[in-house]
Amino acid sequence: MTTPPNRFRRRVPVSAVALRVLVALLYVFLLAPLVIIVVISFSSNQYLSFPPTGFSLRWYAELPAETTFIQGMQTTLITASITTLIVLLIGVPASIALARYEVPGRGAISAFFLSPLLVPSVVLALGLVLTLGPLGLTNTYQGIVIGHVSITLPYVIRTTLMSLTTADTSSEEAARVLGANGWAVFRLITLPIIRPGVIAGGIVAFVVSFDEAVISLFVAESGKPTLPVQILRYVADSADAAVAALSVVLILFSVVIVVLVERVMGLRRTLI
Amino acid sequence: MSTPKLALVDLTKRYQPGLAPAVDHLNMEVEEGHLVALLGPSGCGKTTTLRMVAGLMDPTAGRIVVDGEDITSIPVHRRGMGMVFQSYALFPHMNVAANVAFGLRMRRLPKSERLERVRRALDMVQLGYLAERETKALSGGQQQRIALARALVVEPTLLLLDEPLSNLDAKLRESMRGEIRAIQQRTGATTLFVTHDQDEALDMADRIAVMNGGLIEQFGEPSEVYERPRTRFVAEFIGRANLLDATVVADRGPSGADERRYDVQVPGFGAVGAVGAPGLTGATRTMLVRPHRVQVHCDPGASGSPGTVESVSYTGDSVGYRVRVGDRAQLAEAPTDGRIAAPGDVVRLDWDPASAYLLPEEEER
Amino acid sequence: MSATTSIAVPRLPGADDLPPGHGVHEHRSRRRDRRTFWALAAPGLLGLAVTYLLPLLYMVRMAFNRGKPDGFIEQTFTLDTLIKPLTDSYYWKVTLDTFLMGLVVAAICVVISYPLALFLTRSTSRYKSLLIALAIAPLLTSAVVRTYGWMVILGGAGLVNSTLMHLGLVTVPLRLTNNMTGVVIGLVEIFMPYAILVMMSGFGRLDPRLEEAAASLGARPRAVFARITLPLTLPALLSAFLLIFVLSISSFITTNLLGGGAVHVLATEIYDQATGLLNWPFAAALSVILLVLFGVVIAIYQTVTRRLRLDA
Numbered sequence: 045m046t047t048p049p050n051r052f053r054r055r056v057p058v059s060a061v062a063l064r065v066l067v068a069l070l071y072v073f074l075l076a077p078l079v080i081i082v083v084i085s086f087s088s089n090q091y092l093s094f095p096p097t098g099f100s101l102r103w104y105a106e107l108p109a110e111t112t113f114i115q116g117m118q119t120t121l122i123t124a125s126i127t128t129l130i131v132l133l134i135g136v137p138a139s140i141a142l143a144r145y146e147v148p149g150r151g152a153i154s155a156f157f158l159s160p161l162l163v164p165s166v167v168l169a170l171g172l173v174l175t176l177g178p179l180g181l182t183n184t185y186q187g188i189v190i191g192h193v194s195i196t197l198p199y200v201i202r203t204t205l206m207s208l209t210t211a212d213t214s215s216e217e218a219a220r221v222l223g224a225n226g227w228a229v230f231r232l233i234t235l236p237i238i239r240p241g242v243i244a245g246g247i248v249a250f251v252v253s254f255d256e257a258v259i260s261l262f263v264a265e266s267g268k269p270t271l272p273v274q275i276l277r278y279v280a281d282s283a284d285a286a287v288a289a290l291s292v293v294l295i296l297f298s299v300v301i302v303v304l305v306e307r308v309m310g311l312r313r314t315l316i
Numbered sequence: 317m318s319t320p321k322l323a324l325v326d327l328t329k330r331y332q333p334g335l336a337p338a339v340d341h342l343n344m345e346v347e348e349g350h351l352v353a354l355l356g357p358s359g360c361g362k363t364t365t366l367r368m369v370a371g372l373m374d375p376t377a378g379r380i381v382v383d384g385e386d387i388t389s390i391p392v393h394r395r396g397m398g399m400v401f402q403s404y405a406l407f408p409h410m411n412v413a414a415n416v417a418f419g420l421r422m423r424r425l426p427k428s429e430r431l432e433r434v435r436r437a438l439d440m441v442q443l444g445y446l447a448e449r450e451t452k453a454l455s456g457g458q459q460q461r462i463a464l465a466r467a468l469v470v471e472p473t474l475l476l477l478d479e480p481l482s483n484l485d486a487k488l489r490e491s492m493r494g495e496i497r498a499i500q501q502r503t504g505a506t507t508l509f510v511t512h513d514q515d516e517a518l519d520m521a522d523r524i525a526v527m528n529g530g531l532i533e534q535f536g537e538p539s540e541v542y543e544r545p546r547t548r549f550v551a552e553f554i555g556r557a558n559l560l561d562a563t564v565v566a567d568r569g570p571s572g573a574d575e576r577r578y579d580v581q582v583p584g585f586g587a588v589g590a591v592g593a594p595g596l597t598g599a600t601r602t603m604l605v606r607p608h609r610v611q612v613h614c615d616p617g618a619s620g621s622p623g624t625v626e627s628v629s630y631t632g633d634s635v636g637y638r639v640r641v642g643d644r645a646q647l648a649e650a651p652t653d654g655r656i657a658a659p660g661d662v663v664r665l666d667w668d669p670a671s672a673y674l675l676p677e678e679e680e681r
Numbered sequence: 682m683s684a685t686t687s688i689a690v691p692r693l694p695g696a697d698d699l700p701p702g703h704g705v706h707e708h709r710s711r712r713r714d715r716r717t718f719w720a721l722a723a724p725g726l727l728g729l730a731v732t733y734l735l736p737l738l739y740m741v742r743m744a745f746n747r748g749k750p751d752g753f754i755e756q757t758f759t760l761d762t763l764i765k766p767l768t769d770s771y772y773w774k775v776t777l778d779t780f781l782m783g784l785v786v787a788a789i790c791v792v793i794s795y796p797l798a799l800f801l802t803r804s805t806s807r808y809k810s811l812l813i814a815l816a817i818a819p820l821l822t823s824a825v826v827r828t829y830g831w832m833v834i835l836g837g838a839g840l841v842n843s844t845l846m847h848l849g850l851v852t853v854p855l856r857l858t859n860n861m862t863g864v865v866i867g868l869v870e871i872f873m874p875y876a877i878l879v880m881m882s883g884f885g886r887l888d889p890r891l892e893e894a895a896a897s898l899g900a901r902p903r904a905v906f907a908r909i910t911l912p913l914t915l916p917a918l919l920s921a922f923l924l925i926f927v928l929s930i931s932s933f934i935t936t937n938l939l940g941g942g943a944v945h946v947l948a949t950e951i952y953d954q955a956t957g958l959l960n961w962p963f964a965a966a967l968s969v970i971l972l973v974l975f976g977v978v979i980a981i982y983q984t985v986t987r988r989l990r991l992d993a
Binding site for chain 1: 714715717718719721722724725726727728729731732733735736737738739740743793794796797800810814815816818819821822823824825826827828829830831832833834838840843870873874902927930931933934937938948951952955956961964965968971972975979
């Protein structure tokens with residue numbers, strides 16, 4: 045895999061073979077939990093046994109009837125969508141400010157915007173539930189959205205900032221010389237150029253909010269459990285096959301996201 | 317004299333207080349229709365000057381006057397300039413026609429007129445057939461010409477070119493010089509052209525402003541800047557130069573309009589001839605002799621000052637010599653048809669007195 | 682003079698030697714720039730202040746209150762709540778376990794991600810981008826789902842134990858969940874994509890020509906690795922280590938599910954105190970300890986990397 049095609053057979057050194065075997069094993073380890081869930085989601089018995097005694101689609105058939113899951117899905121989609129919208133609206137202008145205007149303390153402001161990624165979500169979740177509780181915002185859509193804004197904003201800022209800093213600023217200057225005012229430059233030049241970064245950031249923000257469990261657990265476990273919270277509660281009781289079909293739905297969702305992000309901007313650039 | 321198209325009055329840019337200014341009380345006047353090259357090494361302030369004229373940067377002090385009107389406080393998008401960037405700065409998400417049409421769109425021209433003018437601008441750079449192409453797929457030369465068309469289509473007050481040729485390979489650069497010059501002359505656009513390449517400036521410009529340390533060292537026609545540099549810096553920056561210390565001994569009468577021929581004494585060369593401004597008798601001056609004006613005689617019986625060849629570089633068109641005369645090495649460039657000396661050979665150097673020029677006294681900066 | 686000088690927008694001059702009345706436009710435009718900056722950044726800053734800074738500050742304030750046995754909070758300003766875990770050997774053990782878990786997970790994760798990241802960086806395969814995507818895509822699946830997968834694999838009736846028993850290698854299922862072993866396995870896998878990402882972006886400066894140059898100068902493969910590859914990739918290894926450590930000691934879902942109530946670290950204790958015992962001030966006090974631990978680790982990391990850079 046690592047060597048270019050060669051008409052002549054080359055002796056592959058032992059160490060190279062060993063490396064490939066190691067890499068393959070690591071991929072197995074890395075993907076094992078996802079693969080296993082897909083396998084048991086088709087198993088016919090509820091309680092785990094390996095190999096599964098039979099295969100069926102019963103767990104998938106039962107999904108639409110599970111009203112709690114449907115409600116959870118609804119909560120998750122609504123809150124993730126609103127969160128994404130909000131962080132895009134506040135994150136894109138902030139990124140432009142950070143990338144295009146120099147003011148004293150800009151580095152500190154930029155660090156502040158990215159810092160929520162470093163704070164343990166349990167700690168943030170605790171702070172949120174303490175703050176939102178007295179305001180009556182726990183177990184509401186608003187509460188979940190408020191909880192997810194800070195942890196998704198860094199992704200939007202990071203990807204947008206990256207497209208802004210890699211873009212050639214001289215095309216913005218060219219537009220200004222040709223008569224475009226500030227707003228026209230943004231609308232006609234900057235925004236189209238950074239669009240992939242904004243979209244990728246939005247997608248990642250959406251999926252982070254969609255998958256988030258800890259803050260949602262603290263803030264809205266009893267009233268508005270999101271899908272990950274429901275799976276979390278179910279799995280905490282028993283790790284049987286019933287919840288696998290639902291998990292596969294989430295995995296498929298992630299696969300779609302991965303493909304989308306890869307298309308728009310490249311997965312690797314988006315996540316780091 | 318009529319009002320200049322562009323006048324820079326005491327233009328100054330200081331990036332940080334306490335630091336030396338990037339542009340220091342710069343004064344310059346550009347005539348309508350001229351192509352003026354701002355020539356200098358990197359850091360000399362030429363790009364800063366251009367960006368201030370464009371309005372992309374605010375001067376710390378001074379004024380920019382176009383057609384007699386002070387535009388210093390007019391924001392960039394209302395100045396009506398046309399600019400070609402070093403990176404061309406084509407809008408990556410627009411095709412060629414949309415790029416060229418952008419300035420017209422900003423001027424809210426009706427669509428039909430827009431299309432017509434874009435077509436004419438693209439024809440002017442002979443790229444009409446690329447109108448619907450994406451810009452990313454174009455070669456450097458093509459992008460360059462699209463950028464030029466985009467800047468010219470708005471009939472700019474001034475055309476500003478920021479090192480437009482530096483991203484092209486050597487061959488293309490030379491042909492683009494001629495093309496840009498021809499288009500500039502056809503449109504009559506008054507042009508400021510930033511470059512660090514002296515050949516480019518000599519070849520294309522009506523006037524050259526040689527800049528150094530935020531100041532204009534000399535502003536003049538290419539031949540004037542080359543033949544009659546005002547400072548050592550200009551003499552050394554434009555072309556190659558032998559600079560010798562000369563003591564002026566005697567005035568030998570007029571040479572040309574306002575110069576005189578002198579007898580000078582140069583260490584290592586003895587008594588030689590030179591030209592310079594009037595009234596230099598008794599003074600000490602730096603004398604400039606361009607290497608290709610130095611004659612190299614291999615024949616030991618020839619006239620001239622003897623020197624030892626230190627190195628020889630053969631370029632095909634000519635032979636370059638480093639010749640040690642006294643305690644200093646001098647450069648000479650000879651045609652390749654004669655005998656070519658070898659390192660270690662003793663040769664004799666001399667030159668036509670009219671091609672040795674005594675530089676004016678330099679003011680302290 | 683390059684166009685980059687335009688980016689260096691100057692600071693406001695203090696005592697400048699320019700005559701008065703000059704530079705008016707410059708000052709005005711600088712003021713305008715500053716106003717634009719704040720106008721653009723304000724919504725984001727306000728959003729973070731409300732949804733992030735305020736909750737954290739409120740949480741810290743809560744640590745100075747006193748929780749009463751009946752679940753009520755005594756509004757006061759005392760150090761008692763913060764001191765309590767420090768005088769209780771149980772919480773010292775919890776803190777120590779948290780720290781050790783972070784170290785072990787980070788060490789294993791970095792060691793096994795390293796060959797994969799090196800392989801992916803050097804790969805010239807046409808499937809390279811697919812392989813990279815496959816290695817980091819798990820990042821975009823829910824940690825809950827992946828933990829669930831590990832419960833299925835490691836559980837008493839799970840894949841590993843079923844296989845081992847079928848093969849007759851064990852008679853009693855191995856205890857791989859509801860203990861630290863399970864937590865570590867799960868966390869290592871869950872954080873691997875992060876480690877790979879951080880390493881790959883840090884390996885950018887690993888120019889294969891350097892390794893080739895070393896080899897051409899007579900270095901054997903082992904020497905090339907020890908003298909060229911490892912030193913050049915060490916900074917990336919360290920930052921991956923730090924990231925995984927930080928993520929591990931704050932992880933809640935995986936420690937909670939795979940720990941099954943038998944693994945007690947700061948994150949699970951915070952949750953239990955808050956939602957189980959409703960002792961909010963004490964949960965807040967534990968959170969403060971976790972934050973302090975964070976700060977210490979990041980400070981150590983910065984000292985270490987700074988020293989490495991000085992040596993380099």
